């Protein structure tokens with residue numbers, strides 16, 4: 001086995017995604033500690049030119065699997081390619097971001113490589129020349145340190161690892177794809193875009209989340225949700241939600257933060273009218289700065305908050321928006 005680290009760098013619309021570049025940054029740093037290099041793997045048709053730019057983000061080699069066979073995303077297809085390249089490169093560790101696609105296909109790829117997977121990791125390090133990963137367990141109450149007898153496979157929580165810049169000059173190397181569309185159990189025919197321009201809560205640097213305390217948006221809570229939206233716009237934030245409001249049909253499931261929703265680690269998380277149930281905390285307690293607005297000074301959310309405001313969302317959210325508008329000049 002080599003000391004290199006293979007990193008799947010996710011592409012969307014012909015460009016590397018932010019979580020993909022963060023995974024590459026993490027791979028670069030781990031490879032430096034191991035005395036090896038980061039090898040980026042891109043699976044996208046027609047992406048060679050853009051993929052070659054990954055040298056600037058820490059890759060020493062860039063492998064591109066392109067062509068018709070990769071076509072639209074397919075879990076089987078992507079898993080086959082990643083497992084094949086993991087074997088071909090003999091990397092000490094194989095990394096990808098824990099995005100919806102990463103969660104979907106990387107476990108399958110690890111199984112094909114007959115390896116385990118450390119999912120949703122928040123730390124990587126080399127110990128005695130071996131790669132190790134740390135991942136929160138028991139809803140974030142404990143941290144497990146994971147090593148592997150052979151190749152270490154890990155997915156990385158978005159927004160925890162930083163991007164790196166380097167002056168590596170690389171040329172994209174094409175890798176063969178040894179399967180055709182006929183070998184896939186399921187083929188994705190079409191991918192429909194969600195609401196245009198909407199920031200994904202799992203990738204955003206700032207998240208403003210609403211809970212049941214904002215009340216029904218189709219009734220007395222309408223102004224509260226409008227105010228939340230305005231606060232998010234002033235901060236350039238994504239909107240998130242507790243499960244209670246998603247279950248009530250007040251917000252889409254894609255916004256749900258928590259154990260059965262998305263895990264977020266933004267620089268700033270503002271929880272409005274959210275009690276802070278353990279299942280909600282499991283998805284956001286890794287945020288760098290947490291602000292909680294709640295009328296109940298005993299609400300559990302205040303136990304994890306860096307800044308707590310005891311008050312009514314009806315008053316606090318518009319006042320905060322107005323103050324931020326003035327400070328930020330927006």
Ligand SMILES: Cc1cc2nc3c(=O)[nH]c(=O)nc-3n(C[C@H](O)[C@H](O)[C@H](O)COP(=O)(O)OP(=O)(O)OC[C@H]3O[C@@H](n4cnc5c(N)ncnc54)[C@H](O)[C@@H]3O)c2cc1C
Nearest residue numbers: 211212213242243244258259260261273275280295312313
């Ligand atoms: C298996 C399982 C999985 C789950 N997964 C998730 C998950 O992924 N995500 C998740 O969020 N939950 C999850 N839950 C549900 C979780 O237990 C809570 O029920 C839920 O998080 C509560 O949502 P909430 O905080 O919006 O509502 P509530 O608990 O009802 O809290 C509302 C809060 O708003 C405050 N409030 C009320 N009015 C105002 C006002 N005018 N101004 C200011 N504050 C006000 C109240 O003081 C209260 O603290 C899960 C539960 C189970 C059993």
